[in-house]
Amino acid sequence: MAIWLDQASADFEQRFSAFLLTKREVSEDVNATVRAILDDVRTRGDKALHDYTLRFDRVDLATAGLAVTQAEIDAAFNVVDTSVVDALKLAAERIERHHARQMPKDDIYEDALGVGLGSRWTAIDAVGLYVPGGTAAYPSSVLMNAVPARVAGVPRVVMVVPAGGGAINPAVLVAARIAGVSEIYRIGGAQAVAALAYGTETIAPVAKIVGPGNAYVAAAKRQVFGTVGIDMIAGPSEVLVIADKENDPDWLAADLLAQAEHDVGAQSILITDDRALGEAVETAVERQLKTLSRAETAAASWRDFGAIILVDDLKASVPLANRIAAEHLELAVADPDSLMADIRNAGAIFVGRHTPEVIGDYVGGSNHVLPTARSARFSSGLSVLDFVKRTSILRLGPDQLRALGPAAITLAHSEGLSAHARSVAIRLNQG
Amino acid sequence: MAIWLDQASADFEQRFSAFLLTKREVSEDVNATVRAILDDVRTRGDKALHDYTLRFDRVDLATAGLAVTQAEIDAAFNVVDTSVVDALKLAAERIERHHARQMPKDDIYEDALGVGLGSRWTAIDAVGLYVPGGTAAYPSSVLMNAVPARVAGVPRVVMVVPAGGGAINPAVLVAARIAGVSEIYRIGGAQAVAALAYGTETIAPVAKIVGPGNAYVAAAKRQVFGTVGIDMIAGPSEVLVIADKENDPDWLAADLLAQAEHDVGAQSILITDDRALGEAVETAVERQLKTLSRAETAAASWRDFGAIILVDDLKASVPLANRIAAEHLELAVADPDSLMADIRNAGAIFVGRHTPEVIGDYVGGSNHVLPTARSARFSSGLSVLDFVKRTSILRLGPDQLRALGPAAITLAHSEGLSAHARSVAIRLNQG
Numbered sequence: 001m002a003i004w005l006d007q008a009s010a011d012f013e014q015r016f017s018a019f020l021l022t023k024r025e026v027s028e029d030v031n032a033t034v035r036a037i038l039d040d041v042r043t044r045g046d047k048a049l050h051d052y053t054l055r056f057d058r059v060d061l062a063t064a065g066l067a068v069t070q071a072e073i074d075a076a077f078n079v080v081d082t083s084v085v086d087a088l089k090l091a092a093e094r095i096e097r098h099h100a101r102q103m104p105k106d107d108i109y110e111d112a113l114g115v116g117l118g119s120r121w122t123a124i125d126a127v128g129l130y131v132p133g134g135t136a137a138y139p140s141s142v143l144m145n146a147v148p149a150r151v152a153g154v155p156r157v158v159m160v161v162p163a164g165g166g167a168i169n170p171a172v173l174v175a176a177r178i179a180g181v182s183e184i185y186r187i188g189g190a191q192a193v194a195a196l197a198y199g200t201e202t203i204a205p206v207a208k209i210v211g212p213g214n215a216y217v218a219a220a221k222r223q224v225f226g227t228v229g230i231d232m233i234a235g236p237s238e239v240l241v242i243a244d245k246e247n248d249p250d251w252l253a254a255d256l257l258a259q260a261e262h263d264v265g266a267q268s269i270l271i272t273d274d275r276a277l278g279e280a281v282e283t284a285v286e287r288q289l290k291t292l293s294r295a296e297t298a299a300a301s302w303r304d305f306g307a308i309i310l311v312d313d314l315k316a317s318v319p320l321a322n323r324i325a326a327e328h329l330e331l332a333v334a335d336p337d338s339l340m341a342d343i344r345n346a347g348a349i350f351v352g353r354h355t356p357e358v359i360g361d362y363v364g365g366s367n368h369v370l371p372t373a374r375s376a377r378f379s380s381g382l383s384v385l386d387f388v389k390r391t392s393i394l395r396l397g398p399d400q401l402r403a404l405g406p407a408a409i410t411l412a413h414s415e416g417l418s419a420h421a422r423s424v425a426i427r428l429n430q431g
Numbered sequence: 432m433a434i435w436l437d438q439a440s441a442d443f444e445q446r447f448s449a450f451l452l453t454k455r456e457v458s459e460d461v462n463a464t465v466r467a468i469l470d471d472v473r474t475r476g477d478k479a480l481h482d483y484t485l486r487f488d489r490v491d492l493a494t495a496g497l498a499v500t501q502a503e504i505d506a507a508f509n510v511v512d513t514s515v516v517d518a519l520k521l522a523a524e525r526i527e528r529h530h531a532r533q534m535p536k537d538d539i540y541e542d543a544l545g546v547g548l549g550s551r552w553t554a555i556d557a558v559g560l561y562v563p564g565g566t567a568a569y570p571s572s573v574l575m576n577a578v579p580a581r582v583a584g585v586p587r588v589v590m591v592v593p594a595g596g597g598a599i600n601p602a603v604l605v606a607a608r609i610a611g612v613s614e615i616y617r618i619g620g621a622q623a624v625a626a627l628a629y630g631t632e633t634i635a636p637v638a639k640i641v642g643p644g645n646a647y648v649a650a651a652k653r654q655v656f657g658t659v660g661i662d663m664i665a666g667p668s669e670v671l672v673i674a675d676k677e678n679d680p681d682w683l684a685a686d687l688l689a690q691a692e693h694d695v696g697a698q699s700i701l702i703t704d705d706r707a708l709g710e711a712v713e714t715a716v717e718r719q720l721k722t723l724s725r726a727e728t729a730a731a732s733w734r735d736f737g738a739i740i741l742v743d744d745l746k747a748s749v750p751l752a753n754r755i756a757a758e759h760l761e762l763a764v765a766d767p768d769s770l771m772a773d774i775r776n777a778g779a780i781f782v783g784r785h786t787p788e789v790i791g792d793y794v795g796g797s798n799h800v801l802p803t804a805r806s807a808r809f810s811s812g813l814s815v816l817d818f819v820k821r822t823s824i825l826r827l828g829p830d831q832l833r834a835l836g837p838a839a840i841t842l843a844h845s846e847g848l849s850a851h852a853r854s855v856a857i858r859l860n861q862g
Contacts, residue, residue, distance in 0.1 A: 084845045087838035098548055101538055109532075116782065117529055117796055122775045124809050138846050171845055207808040226664075229809030233657075254857050257850040293849040343822070344553045351547065351826035356854045359827060362839040365548055366823040377638040378555050378660030380821040390811040391774070392797040395782035396790060407518035408793040414515045414602055415569050418724040419688040423787045426685050 002306030024265040028215040034190045041194035052191040068184035076170035091363045095147045098365035102384040116395030123153035128196035130211035133162035139175035146179035152387035162188025193220035197228045235372040236265035240326035244333045245274035253284035260301035261294040267305040271317040278308045318342045325376040328357045347376045433737030455696040465621045465650040472625035483622040499615035507601035522794045526578045529796035533815040547826030554584035559627035561642035564593035570606035577610035583818035593619025624651035628659045666803040667696035671757035675764045676705035684715035691732035692725040698736040702748040709739045749773045756807040759788045778807045
């Protein structure tokens with residue numbers, strides 16, 4: 001039972017505003033625990049990793065080894081079905097080809113005064129990739145994080161993944177090799193984040209940490225931010241489907257449930273101008289729910305956060321979509337381009353009835369790490385840009401300094417910074 | 432008295448590593464105070480702004496007005512010296528021209544399978560710019576933050592600036608108009624950040640907040656992050672000067688002091704292959720210190736965090752510079768290009784003896800908001816990219832879905848996500 005919001009109702013604006021503010025995450029305060037673990041790993045290094053891994057993952061690194069060996073990765077290829085290996089290779093190839101187009105170009109030039117200006121891009125020296133253990137270990141996420149890092153030219157991509165109970169999902173190891181990960185360590189939780197940020201005897205520190213994780217991992221990433229860079233802290237996933245009446249309700253129901261099965265905090269929203277379609281989709285959702293492997297999760301998500309929004313005219317869906325700023329936006333309408341032109345806030349847009357969002361999760365080529373919880377209003381999905389940084393370059397000769405120096409001196413004095421003024425004036429023989 | 436580090440000493444690596452970890456900021460825990468202010472402004476809106484502004488800034492907004500009027504800005508132009516207005520205009524023009532080149536281009540294309548892929552860039556709808564009050568109100572910072580937002584196409588740029596004791600620095604108002612700021616409000620502190628993030632009766636909320644501030648402002652930005660985007664939290668400024676013996680020690684001393692005068696936590700470092708030059712610079716620093724308007728600040732910074740590093744060969748300065756990852760790097764050497772080629776980590780590079788860093792603070796055209804505290808290892812200075820976001824676009828027809836769908840279904844099943852698999856399969860009549 002999703003909620004219904006009807007734009008024709010007098011209280012629509014009020015209800016829609018409240019709907020936008022719905023909190024879908026329980027935030028757990030684990031900061032003190034995490035701080036203690038970070039400090040301990042920083043001080044005791046490998047020894048602390050051994051202790052926490054024994055306690056939390058029940059894995060003895062003295063026998064299992066901290067580093068995952070090449071032989072283990074080779075063995076994983078023998079366990080994983082060939083069709084999965086091939087699908088991962090196809091996905092990696094498409095992700096690589098798409099992301100290669102995102103590589104920014106240096107721009108070094110001289111202006112009319114002869115001042116040399118420039119932006120020079122370099123890859124980050126080393127990146128850590130956190131991969132959760134257990135069922136949340138998605139090989140597709142390994143590709144989505146590691147392939148863009150490689151495309152950016154990051155020379156060292158270090159993966160950490162906990163082996164809860166001793167086993168790492170072999171498909172994750174396969175994905176790591178396909179993506180060109182350089183090193184893999186059998187650790188997880190805040191202790192793994194600490195090892196990546198501060199380094200230990202065995203693990204050299206990285207400069208940035210990316211990848212999803214539980215509340216402890218998220219808190220640890222926030223706490224080491226500054227020492228290293230981090231990616232966004234992702235919340236539960238969401239999809240917004242804008243649909244006209246010419247849709248098969250079963251297709252739309254399947255798309256809404258694909259999002260809902262991720263997490264009880266996930267959110268699936270349908271906007272349509274046809275009440276009958278909305279009702280048919282609702283019925284189809286209930287029917288399809290019965291046969292899902294993750295029916296309980298999907299049902300809870302749909303019940304608590306699902307919504308069907310009725311508009312008079314599909315054009316009215318655009319301003320609503322811009323306020324929702326969904327991670328995923330499907331345009332299941334006859335003329336998607338006319339709507340798309342005015343969409344400003346969305347992590348990714350899936351255009352037309354034959355582009356289910358799931359294609360973007362795996363093999364579309366675009367990245368599936370996208371801004372959640374309305375953050376598409378101000379941020380973007382993961383890309384090659386997250387693995388490079390820009391240095392600006394300024395180059396003046398005596399002539400250029402004579403041309404620009406006096407204005408700099410004026411501004412420095414106006415801001416009360418006399419050493420600033422002197423640093424220019426002294427070169428103009430006014431020091 | 433800066434410290435000396437000599438690469439020829441046996442304990443150099445140990446001392447240099449410790450030097451890299453030096454903390455230059457006292458962190459103040461103001462989180463609880465800030466949280467209460469944020470909650471209060473969120474609940475009581477304008478009324479809370481009035482109360483806090485009366486209490487902290489001793490300004491009665493009932494008489495002064497929350498919004499700064501056009502007449503006040505006009506009046507500021509009559510107070511500020513014409514040479515300063517002209518210098519601000521020159522700076523704004525150069526910043527605009529340089530930043531216009533940073534605007535990313537949409538990339539919409541079809542791959543060999545006929546899959547439509549794309550990256551589309553849009554400006555953020557509304558951006559808030561925090562400007563500190565008092566002596567820290569730098570008109571140059573208004574330009575450096577607001578001009579790139581305008582270049583990006585942000586339709587609404589909202590400035591907040593506290594009027595401690597009733598007055599706003601008129602040069603800040605002049606800079607705001609030159610930069611095209613849309614609205615200015617006479618508020619500061621955590622309450623101003625709250626107003627920007629949540630909105631009040633008078634102030635519509637923004638989607639991202641940028642600009643420097645004190646510990647309260649920084650804590651408030653961290654706390655509203657997620658509701659809105661924020662820029663980096665900048666630490667004290669730093670400069671690294673790499674110099675050969677052919678330099679005038681007075682020029683280098685002036686550059687080191689220009690950084691040191693910013694803050695007692697600022698850091699100025701000289702690397703040279705010539706001990707005599709290092710000693711001459713040290714003497715020049717002591718001499719110049721005597722005549723600075725901010726001598727006390729500069730002296731404390733140089734005493735506590737200044738450093739002179741002696742290397743055998745200037746080539747050896749490059750790996751050290753990459754580890755220091757300075758906000759500002761000056762290459763005061765005969766052949767700067769040979770060193771520059773291998774520099775990977777620096778916020779900005781100032782090339783040659785005639786490019787003092789101060790030019791970049793004001794009129795170079797590049798941005799002076801740059802990564803501090805070694806964060807140039809993983810992040811970049813402020814640019815147009817900070818005011819736009821990217822939406823990815825995926826478009827398949829029935830043929831493309833037939834080509835890619837099976838691999839997506841395989842991966843969905845391997846990850847245990849049956850609703851994901853169905854969302855594709857149902858469109859291939861395998862649902």
